[in-house]
Amino acid sequence: MSGPRRLPGDLAADDIVRRMIRVDHAGEYGAARIYAGQLAVLGRSPVAPAIRRMAEQEQRHLAAFDKLVAERRVRPTALSPLWHVAGWALGAATALVGERAAMACTAAVEEVIDQHYGGQIEELGSSEPALAASLEEFRRNEVEHRDTAIAAGAEDAPAYELLSAAIKAGSKLAIWLSTRL
Ligand SMILES: [Fe+2]
Numbered sequence: 001m002s003g004p005r006r007l008p009g010d011l012a013a014d015d016i017v018r019r020m021i022r023v024d025h026a027g028e029y030g031a032a033r034i035y036a037g038q039l040a041v042l043g044r045s046p047v048a049p050a051i052r053r054m055a056e057q058e059q060r061h062l063a064a065f066d067k068l069v070a071e072r073r074v075r076p077t078a079l080s081p082l083w084h085v086a087g088w089a090l091g092a093a094t095a096l097v098g099e100r101a102a103m104a105c106t107a108a109v110e111e112v113i114d115q116h117y118g119g120q121i122e123e124l125g126s127s128e129p130a131l132a133a134s135l136e137e138f139r140r141n142e143v144e145h146r147d148t149a150i151a152a153g154a155e156d157a158p159a160y161e162l163l164s165a166a167i168k169a170g171s172k173l174a175i176w177l178s179t180r181l
């Protein structure tokens, strides 16, 4: 049976899975807050229906991780209050710059989440088929979100490269912190 690599001194497989659920729960919470921040600013704009569709999928992802946190007795991240504020602020601030900046934010975040889920799926191997199937499904949604954002002009946002690099770095830091805290 393949599964999370286990070496002397490594975390036990159960702990690795709990940490995965903790960080994914935090990430989906943050994503939902980003889309909420975007909608607070762009709720009446032409891109609102697309943002709302993505936000609904994040709510579904979040509900799945809420359930997993309860079932597996995972301690949720201690940083929820931070992601509550920071996610919303990131969504609203980029939306205030404009629709394309909001889409650049979505594209950057979803690209990081795609890689993050990809790494977890690889790490799980065949050890947690139900969890891996959920991650695969959510990952496909995140890739669709990224593609939607790029189709809506993300790459034409002002200072796109800079904005995208900063948001990706912030997302990776948030993942690092939420895995541990
Ligand atoms: Fe999601």
Ligand SMILES: [Fe+2]
Residues within 6 Å of the ligand: 031, 054, 058, 110, 141, 142, 145
């Ligand atoms: Fe997403």
